[in-house]
Amino acid sequence: MSDASEPDERRETIDAEDHVEGTSPPSPTSRSDRLGTTPQQGTPYTESQVIMSTVKFVSPFALTYGLFVTFHGGGSPGGGFQGGAIAAAVVFMIAFAFGIDATRRWLANAVVVGLAVGGALVFATIGLVPVALGGAFLQYDLLPVPVLDPVKYGMEAVEILGIATIVSGVLTGLFFVLARGFNRDGLDASAVSRHANDGTDADRGAHERGEP
């Protein structure tokens, strides 16, 4: 990216006085393409044994923690929103370690959509069943649950099957959608040609490793 635009050059001169020390500008190729996305709706990806081993080790615990936060939200801090976010973060970790495209292939779209839509449907159903039985929206004590306490387990169902699933599904979906960017016949044609020659895969991989 040696083509520094004109407004930028003007700012450089303004900032010249409070320039702290002579940091030489790094090589353009190594810093131009940060997370390493390529036009081919993909992420150039470099295998890293360290990252992959760490994620392999950590992700079961992180997923367990997310499930714990979700399922134990009634007795300790947490709940469906936080637990769902942690569960989605596990998918993010896997994607950063094993490549976003590989993770995309591994995680079927039906799973993500099913989580989000199913969660919304469960929440709405639990809310509307008491209405159908003559009560108010989300009036848990009218839920036709045979043995269990309908209030407590109705709330748990909303947290676990409703909120946690919506949040984990939507956050995971946002991650993959943003990683892909615009649809290919959408607006990204110019960006594609601009990025096509920047950097090497190794450089991109190094930066990908550096990000959380």
Next chain:
Amino acid sequence: MIAATAASAVAAAGVSITPTVAQVTPIEASLLVFVVVTALATALARDVLAAVIVFGAYSLGMAALYVFYRAPDVALTEAAISAGVTTVLLLLTLAKTTRIEHEAAFESVDYPAAAAAGLLFVGLAFTTADIPAVGSPDAPVWSNPDVTQWYLSETYAVTGVENTVMAVLAAFRGFDTFGEAVVVFAAGIAALIVLRQEVFT
């Protein structure tokens, strides 16, 4: 700093408060400094990538601060959403942009904007004297018998769960939470529409 001011105000009013909650511990003080420094760095960083990363650090500092102020539910959300998910999503989006090389690490300060922000800060700082100390048992939000104390004492009997925060979210304010969940759901659909995709993965 804020808590210390409030504590001295309360002490001057002759109200007895537990000393441990009124003092700012060294850890809290360093966290406050960390949060302020990272917030300034976020505002002033020239490089967008650096700003995003420092913003993530800011959120993590806020999450730790919430833990010390005994709001673990908020801390979990802040850590998971702001420090984790938002940072990742911003980085993913940044990867789609062209990065401009900068000589200087920080933006030049916009003095009118800084003056406006400073005025707002000073104005807000004057109000801190009237804020009860953090954790003070006499704080109105805590001591009123009709709202906070009612929820704290009756939640378990009414709902059967121990976590009052979750009980408020899922039961007492369940309709609001339904709206929030639907907003999250709609955000996913909106992202698909804006990015002209038909599938998530």
